[in-house]
Amino acid sequence: MTTASLETPGTQSAPGAALKLFTACFTALADNIERVLKGKHEVVELALICLFAEGHVLVVDVPGTGKTTLARALAASLDGTCHRVQFTPDLLPSDITGVSVFRQDSGRFEFLPGPVFANVVIGDEINRASPKTQSALLEVMEEGQVSVDAVTHEVPRPFLVFATQNPVEMAGTYPLPEAQLDRFMMRVTVGYPDHASEVEVAGGTAVGPAIAALPTIATAQHVAEFAQVVRERVRVPPPVVDYAVRVAAATRELPGIRLGAGPRGSVALVRAARVRAGARGRAYALPEDVKALAGPVLAHRLVLAPESELAGVTAADLIAEVLARVAVPQPTAGGNGSSANGA
Known part of the structure; x- marks a missing residue:
């Protein structure tokens, strides 16, 4: 699928048809990125959910x-503006x-926009x-x-900040404050590839030329319209919102x-669960969507107590504990909806 073959959701009158177009676009973008980022489907999916x-x-x-590779491949798959900022002291x-x-x-002042005025901003x-x-x-x-x-200046839509960070080399770095971390919808890790994927990467072409050869899958307008389709046509039942x-x-606590x-x-x-449901072709979100996204969405927002840090407890461990303690809504006889089960 390319931009030439991708229809805009506005050309479809039926809600189900528009959602199918979104699912197809989401899948095509994921497949395109995975041509250069091998064996990382879950990470690619999370990045697209944020988009x-x-x-x-x-x-x-x-x-x-592959942090920067993921960002560049995502930007190359979109026919929109992309600016990269190399963060330095x-x-x-x-x-x-x-x-x-x-x-x-x-005789007047003229505003010269910075690199933040783009659809995708890569903060390396x-x-x-x-x-x-x-x-x-x-x-x-x-x-x-x-x-x-x-004077207020609006940035173009869609707007995605894709930032990378090295957790090992801490010399000459400044920790991100809680207010900054809280503005990121997700914090994810790429991780090392499996053996087969690493062999394929090591024996293949260079990543740079491979990214340059990626076809464009969607335009900025496609992304904006599909984001609206998801907001309007993928519902999150009240019990699922309550669970989140x-x-x-x-x-x-x-x-x-x-x-x-x-x-x-x-x-x-809730917003991420809605997109995950739509990417799977569902017009409704389920508790499993919330559970699958709780770690990437919530873990980086937690500030651990000193005793937890000394004990080696991680935010991911605490999120897993929360998911084990909070009751999951049970499906009703009606099918798609859910009924809360009490905390």
């Missing part, structure tokens, strides 16, 4: 596992958002920039706009956590 849920993704892993906020320049010929090694520069992303990641010299909220709220997931976490969990 269509209008969220942002933070990929944290050791060097050489000397990077300034204006290097990201843009700056107002005085034009002598007109985001934790190498100073906290002052990192804070330049707070407004645009939450509100889709940039304020410079008391109870899972997020339970993270605030564990003794090993100093700070749990806030309301932004539960909202992100």
Whole structure:
């Protein structure tokens, strides 16, 4: 499937047909990215869920596992604007958002947009920039706009920040504050490929030329329209919403956590579950969608207590404990809906 063969959902009057188009587009994008990122279907799916849920993704892993490859392959699969920012300690906020320049010929200030004005913004090694520069992303990641010299400028839609981070080399880095982490819909890891996939990569062509040869699957307009299709035509039953909220709220009550997931976490969990359901061809979300996404959506929002860190407990361990404790809604006799089972 390419942009030439992909129909826009607006050409289909039936809700079911539009959802089928979204499922086909999602699958085609995943297959296209996996041509260069072998054996990482789950990670690719999570990145695409963030794209269509209008969220942002933070990929944290050791060097050489394919973090930037995933970002570049995703951008190459879309016929939209893509800007890459190499985060360094000397990077300034204006290097990201843009700056107002005085034009002598007109006698006026003119705003020159920064690299954040793109459909896909790749922030490479985001934790190498100073906290002052990192804070330049707070407004645009939450509100889709940039304020410079008391003037607000909207970024294009869709808008995805795809940031990478190396968790091993900590020299010359600045930890991302909780407010910054909370604006990422998901935090994922790529991990090492399996043996067969690594053999295929090692014996194949270079990644750079392979990414350049990837066909374009969807336009920015396709992504924006399909995101609307998912919002309007994939329903999340009230018991499933209640379950997602109870899972997020339970993270605030564990003794090993100093700070749990806030309301932004539960909202992100519901939005992501909706897209996951649509990607599987369902017009309704299930508790299994919430359970599958709870780790990537909520784990990075937790601040562990010192005793948990000393004991070697991870946020993923605590999310697993929460999922084991919170009761799952049971299906009703009606079929697609669910009924809450009580906490």
